[in-house]
Amino acid sequence: MGRPPCCDKIGVKKGPWTPEEDIILVSYIQEHGPGNWRAVPTSTGLLRCSKSCRLRWTNYLRPGIKRGNFTDHEEKMIIHLQALLGNRWAAIASYLPQRTDNDIKNFWNTHLKKKLRKLQAGQEGQSRDGLSSSGSQQISRGQWERRLQTDINMARQALCEALSPGKPSSLLTGLKPSCGYEKPATEPIYASSTENIARLLKGWMVSGPKQSLKNSTTQNSFIDTAGADSLSSEGTPDKADKNGTGLSQAFESLFGFDSLDSSNSDFSQSMSPDTGLFQDESKPNSSAQVPLSLIERWLFDEGAMQGKDYINDVAIDEDNLF
DNA sequence: AATTCTCACAACCGCGGGCTT
């Protein structure tokens, strides 16, 4: 019954990874490809649990990861997607090339949460002082409609994807290279992995193990960001937004989404990150089995969305916030 | 100069879904 245990807890090393361990892991993955994490510790001799290896690879070592500050555009995208999807960082990360869900999550928790709170506080302060917040914050009907349209498009696309297993995503065309590590039919090729290792070794030799360790565990300067396939991490929608709702609402209020009367609108309820529409977004099988709700049918009937427009809309619309 | 505080981020933990045996 079942399979043998993944790894025993005894003798498993924890804490920061050393460059040596990184090299071993990268070498192994270069040879065998990511996956079958259970075999990694035993095959490589690493005293790490398979989970730790997977995490190290997906969050740090895999090619194509971009490090450093988030751009304005990325920031806006995150804010928008968080409002739309809730704290489903993996799903959000799939729309942001070269960023890991962990990075986005950290960025949200350390920067954006505060920023939005500040903005919200500022807004409340203004209205308390009698300054018409509606004057500055209220968006024109045209803008609001456009924003609504982009959200409809996004929801529709999510639904299409959910109900079309195996079909490559067309959402955010040209912007979503990280939408999944496409497992190649043949042996995977990690174009930049060799280079990564070479750089790692080089840096390690030059600066010495100690310095290199620091670099490796804090800067990851040897990672090639030139781009390669990245790992897939479609979100698990069933774990829908738990604590992001309040902030989402704050965001929505900032953007004027609350101007839509949610009490009598099926649409707005369906658009809420907490409600069902997105919860099956990446579950083709289960979604296909349940009958379509009114809103889902309506979204489906509209046909394919124009994904590119979404990006433009987001970029344009959210310029108003910052 | 020493201590405390704050921030940023890497890594760990626990859970749920799905798969394997």
Place this chain on the structure above:
DNA sequence: TAAGCCCGCGGTTGTGAGAAT
């Protein structure tokens, strides 16, 4: 069919660095 592991996810913690006192 059921037991139990693997994988991926989101939440949380630990820790080092820099700022403030």
